[in-house]
Each structure stands twice: as structure tokens, then as C-alpha cells.
């Protein structure tokens with residue numbers, strides 16, 4: 551049985567936090583909101599609790615977890631050495647959506663790090679996450695609270711849909727304010743490497759510590775209609791519907807819209823597939839003339855924060871509406887655009903440049 555507790559995201563009720571902390575302390579699993587997405591938390595110092603996280607998600611054991619800590623004073627519980635730039639980054643971006651890779655402290659059970667000698671660590675800024683850490687007084691291992699391979703949850707109902715019956719408790723603190731996972735930055739490399747773009751942009755990091763590298767990226771500028779073969783792209787954020795990404799490499803929005811319309815015409819003529827479109831306020835009217843398609847606007851194209859916040863929920867809504875194909879386009883790679891493009895690519899079965 552999975553219990554759900556409604557909790558105030560600004561001023562979490564202490565009695566509820568104590569109940570959740572007790573579940574964590576006794577080796578159970580609690581899903582809780584962070585500023586990025588909902589996490590599936592367990593005691594990071596308890597190998598059995600960590601094992602339960604992998605089982606609940608159906609996550610392969612070779613994919614390491616992020617350890618959440620209250621603040622930098624807990625760093626020595628999880629790591630042995632602080633690489634250059636740690637102080638600066640932690641000072642500027644913690645608490646917040648930046649995960650840092652450090653050498654692992656042997657106190658962290660090997661299954662947390664998938665047997666590796668490095669550990670991913672972040673201090674979340676969400677009041678519920680902070681209260682849970684403070685009261686449990688334990689580092690909490692928490693991947694995103696979705697079944698492995700599915701879209702990350704940004705609302706408690708998403709967690710329930712994926713994990714009901716597999717975890718002990720869900721703290722329902724409403725919608726996650728960022729809606730995209732944290733940026734993962736490997737500090738054990740020089741220069742540091744962004745392993746996953748996220749809530750803190752590459753530009754913000756580089757402004758602070760100078761050049762960082764971006765981990766070798768999958769797929770850019772592939773020939774038109776290129777179909778990604780399984781394994782070439784980790785499909786980590788996929789909705790159950792087939793997502794087709796019209797990647798706006800030209801930067802000209804009209805090109806992307808034309809491609810979507812072209813595709814629409816083609817698919818609607820050929821077969822009876824149900825189609826959903828993820829679009830933005832300024833562009834939704836282009837698609838209104840088409841009957842029987844589900845249109846969801848993610849917000850204004852001028853507001854990447856808003857698009858980021860609504861992206862995963864939009865995918866889940868279309869999937870629940872039962873569409874076969876989701877058509878969408880990206881928003882370049884400036885600022886949060888890079889993280890949005892990354893998540894769309896990972897969700898996509900096909901990427902078409904425009």
C-alpha cells in the first residue's frame with residue numbers, strides 16, 4: 551500500500567515530515583517533491599533501502615543514484631575530497647538544481663554509485679526536501695520517482711501512476727517549480743564536464759568557473775528522417791506515445807512549424823493515427839484547423855522556464871489522452887533550451903531537422 555499525504559510546499563507541516571522521516575529512517579521509500587522533479591528517496595547509507603529503490607523503479611543496477619544532502623556541511627559524509635571549484639559552485643548554486651560528482655566516501659554503499667568510485671550529490675532547495683533531510687538527519691538517495699524509462703514526474707499524480715503499490719509514501723506537495731532534472735556536473739574531470747544539462751545552465755556555470763565541456767552528445771544534424779536505433783540514445787524520458795521531434799536547427803520557427811504541418815498532413819492521410827502536438831501560445835493557432843488532434847501549449851515561447859516546468863506534464867497528458875504520436879519542436883540551446891532539447895531528444899523515437 552502506498553500512502554499519500556498532502557503537504558504544504560511552502561511551510562511543510564512538521565508532523566507529516568516526521569512521519570516521512572521515520573519511513574526513511576526505518577529503511578522504507580518516500581517520494582517527495584524537489585524543485586526539479588519528484589524524487590524517490592531512501593536512506594543513502596542503507597544498502598537494502600537503496601536496493602529497494604532500484605527494484606521499485608525497475609532501474610538497472612548499473613545506473614547510479616544521486617545522494618541528496620541538506621547543505622555543504624554534510625559533504626564529508628558522502629565524499630573524501632573536494633575538487634577545485636567546489637566551494638564556488640556550492641556557494642552560488644546550492645541549494646538548487648546542480649548535482650556535483652565527487653570521489654565517493656566509503657560510507658556510501660557501492661550500490662548507490664553502481665559500484666563506481668564517484669558519487670553524485672546535490673542539496674535541493676525545495677522546502678519539503680530540506681525539511682525531510684533535516685528531520686531524517688540522513689543523506690537521501692533519490693532518483694526521479696518514475697518507472698525506469700518513463701517521463702520524470704512533476705506532480706504527485708505522476709508518481710502514483712508509476713509507483714503505486716511499490717513504495718511506502720508519497721508526499722504530495724503540488725507541482726515542481728522547475729520541472730526538469732538537475733544539471734549533472736562532473737568535478738573529477740578538468741575542465742569539469744556537464745553529463746546532463748538541467749536546471750542550472752551551462753552559461754551560468756561558465757560565468758562562474760570558466761569553460762566546461764559538454765559530454766559527447768547524441769545526434770545533431772542527422773540526415774532528414776533519421777531513425778535512431780535502439781541503444782544509440784538513452785530513452786530516459788519517454789512517454790508511451792511515440793514522440794517525433796522536429797529539431798529547430800535553423801533557429802527559424804516557421805521552418806519547424808511547416809515541417810510539423812507537412813508531417814500532420816502525411817500521417818492523417820495515410821492512417822488513422824491519433825496525434826498530439828506540444829506547442830507554445832504563439833504558435834498553437836497554426837494547428838487549430840486540423841480536426842481531431844490534441845493540442846497542448848507549454849506556455850509562451852519567450853518563457854523557457856514555463857516551457858520547462860510544463861514539458862513532462864504535457865507529455866504525460868497527451869499519453870493519457872491516448873495519442874499514438876506526439877509532434878513537437880525544441881527551443882534552441884541557449885540557457886534552459888539546452889536541457890529542454892536534451893529531454894526531447896531522449897524522449898524521441900525520431901528526430902527531423904528543420
Ligand code: TXA
Pocket residue numbers: 584586587588589590613614615616647649651663666668669670692693694695730731732733734745746
Ligand atoms: O533533479 C534531479 O537530479 C532529480 C531529483 C530527484 O533530485 N533526480 C534525478 O535522478 O534526476 P536520476 O537518478 O533520475 O538521474 C541521475 C543522473 C543519471 O543520469 C545518472 O546516470 C547520473 O545522474 N549519475 C548519478 N551518479 C553518477 C555518477 N557517480 N557518475 C556519473 N553520473 C552519475
Ligand code: MG
Pocket residue numbers: 693694702
Ligand atoms: Mg531519472
